[in-house]
Amino acid sequence: MLKKFKELSIGIRLGIGFSLILLLFAIVSLFIINRMGFLSDLTGMMYRHPLAVSNAVFRVDGNIIRIHRAMKDVALAKSDAETDEAVRIADKYEKEVYKDFKIIEERFLGEKRMYEDARKAFREWKAIRDEVIALTRQGKKDEAAAITKGKGARHVDKVNTAMLSLSDFAQSKAEAFLNETSDIRGKTLNTAYLLVIITILGSVIFVILLTRTIIQPLSALMSAVIEISQGNLDKEIPVESKDELGQFARAFKAMVAKLKDAYHGLEEEVRKRTEELAEANENLKKKINEHLRTEEELKLYGLAMDNMAEGVNIVQADNGVFIYTNPAFDKMLGYERSELLGRHITLINAPMYKSPEETAQEIISVLNETGIWEGEVTNIRKNGKPFLTHAKVSAFQHSIHNALWVTVQEDIEERKQAEEKIKASLKEKIVLLQEIHHRVKNNLHVIESLLNMQMTSIQDPQTIQEFRIIEGRIKSMALIHEQLYKSENLAEIDFSDYAPNLITRLFHAYQTKPGRIRLHTDIDKILLNISTAIPCGLIMNELISNCFKHAFTNREKGKITVSVKADNDDSFTLTVSDDGVGFPENKGIESPKTLGLKIITGLTRQIDGTLDFHSSKESGTTFKMKFEI
Known part of the structure; x- marks a missing residue:
């Protein structure tokens, strides 16, 4: 049997072993699942079993005694408050009794007559209790006490006797149920232990079989392979089985035989490889020469950086330490040549409005995001004196140092x-x-x-x-x-501040009767130079003054509207209008005769503005002027 097992492939043997173990575990699992179902049934029986009934009976007995005690308190109560409190306690325990009678009715396994007699006796006793309460409330405490000690006490004994027989029956059923469940539990545990032991033994046997049929041949094959790898090509491989190990051993033997055949042509191959190595050596010399030329170029670049007028430094990004500083940078900060190498960049940041660490972190954040930073930064010399520099920092990658930051700084103090x-x-x-x-x-x-x-x-x-x-x-x-x-x-004046002040002054100067003339303004924020602002102010002064002097003759009320609106970035429009009597028919602005109109037209032309005039008796007078800003 063992010999036939050895002839099987390793995969089949492992499959058989694992299948056996899985089968044993499946048997144990099915058994446990089966017993779990049985335990579920026991749980259901537990709900229906007299254990619950027995506990309910005990609670009924106790609560009846409490009710009887409360009834004695009713009979002995000295005030209505004590009577009410005793009645409340009796009602409370009465509700508990009915709840437990409900449990007994649902789960009792014996004859219904037994618990019905007890419940009937309790209900009969309730009538006696109600009579005692009624007598007490009527003030007949002696009669209530007599009923409680006499008829009430006898009926309580009757109820207790009925409950006692019910309790004995429930207790006997509960003990029988507990004994039965204890036996079932013991048998279930014994069977489970036995199945576990069988599973462990089967696993041990499977491991022993694997050791004898796989591990031992594999160790022998491994020892032979190690000896062959050390140069003994004549070493025999002892594995002769028909499984995968035997196939591997036979394939390895064939490979060793081919190695012996290839060994004889190895010298010729070595000669060819020697020639190839010589050629590779020549190529390597050429590359070395190229490397030397590159090195000379790097020296030239380094010499150029060393002789720059601006300060130059290179910082390693991962740790923030200097790996290069040119002489100008060292001199700018007052350090000896290469004294800053290996030291952190926060050493040169002056603790002004921010700490050196905060300054460095702000620059690093921008570098990580954009790869470049430019601005002014306050550095500190070795002697502790701060000075201002303009710096430009760029990030780049290096084949050896990885991420680097190169900084060019100029002293701008x-x-x-x-x-x-x-x-x-x-x-x-x-x-x-x-x-x-x-x-x-x-x-x-x-x-x-x-x-x-x-x-x-x-x-x-x-x-x-x-x-x-x-x-x-x-x-x-x-x-x-x-x-x-x-x-x-x-250089400029905000006309939206100036115009309201001017208009307000004119109203105070000309308004003789408060509320007669109403004012409406709509003025945008416009910045004007003094050469435009003064003429515009004079024009507004003349127009508004004329409105007060001439527009509302023989009028009780009137309205003046002043608007300064920006047309675009290059021009604005000034409008002054009233709803007065209009301009006289024999007067116009083409050839003005009054000084005020001459000022208006003259100043408009002076600042290259255009004037639009409209007047009628119905709508009043409107002056609209457009100016360049």
Whole structure:
């Protein structure tokens, strides 16, 4: 039998062994599954079994005693509150009794008469309990106590007697059930242990068979192969079986025979290989010469970097240490030649607004994302003095060092100091310009004051009115210089700030009756230079003043609309309109006769603007002017 087993292939033998083990495990599993089904049935029986009934009977006995005790408390209660509390306790335990009677009814395996007698006796006793409670509530405590001690106590004994017979029956059934389940458990465990032992023994036997039929021949074959590999080509291989090991041994013998045949032509092959090696050696010499030339070129490149005026360094990306610095970089930072090699880049970062680590991390983040970083960075010399440099960092790959960063830095400390001086000078000039605007504004106010003083000596109302008009024009120009004086931008003025101030001043000057003239404005944010802003301010001053003086003659109410709208980046439109009486028919703007109209048309042409005029008695007057910014 063992001989025939050895003649089988290794795969079949392993299959038979594993199949045997799987079969044994399957038998054990089926047995356990079968017993699990039986245990499931036992669980169902447990639900129906008198163990539950026995426990319910015990609870009924205890709760009846508690109810009887509560009824004694009812009879002895000294107040309605004590009576109510005792009745509540009795009701509570009564509900528990009915729950347990329900369990007994569902699971009792004996005659129904036994638990029906007990339940009937309990219900009869309930009537006595209700009578005691009623007498107590009526104040007849002596009668209630007599019923409790007499008829009530006798009926409780009757209930207990019925429950006792029910309990004895349930207890006997429970003990029989426990004995039966204990026997079944013992038999199940014994059978399972036996099957496990059989499985273990079968596995051991299978391992022994594998050792004798596979492992031992394989060890012998391995020893022979090792000896042949050491040069003994005459070594015999002892494996003669018909399985895979035997096939491998026969194939190996054939290979050894071919090796013997090939050995005789080995010398010729060695000669040919020697010639090939000589040729390869010549090729290697050529490559070495090429390498030497490349090395010379690299030396030239290195010499060029060493002589650059800017500071150059190369940093290894994975650890952030210097692997090259040129003399200019060492000199810039105050270090000796090659003193920085092997040291971390944070050594040269000045701890100004950020720590050296934070500065390095910001630059590395940009390098990882884009491969290049350029900007200004504050470095620190060896003597501890910080200075500003302009740096450009690029990332590249190297065949030996992997990822590298090359940095070109230029000391811009002196250039920055010169820029600061220029900024300081520019700031002084701005202050001077602001002072000029301030003085112009003050001078215009002086002229305005002189006009006011002059008007005090004039009696002619017409002349005074003319002086008022001149005063308004001076104020419109002074307002421009005042805003420029307060502004940081001396080249331009924000017309959206200037126009509302001018309009408000004119309304306060001309509005004699509050609420008579209404104002509507729509002004965009437009920046104008002073050469455009002053004419526009004077034009607005003349137009709005004319509206107040002429548009609402014999009118109770009116409306003035002022609009400054940006058309595009190069032009804007100024519109002043009213809903007044309209322009006189014998007057036009083509050949203006009044000074105000002459100012409007003249200033419009002065700043290369276009004027559109429309007037009627029904819709009032509209001046629309378009200017270049």
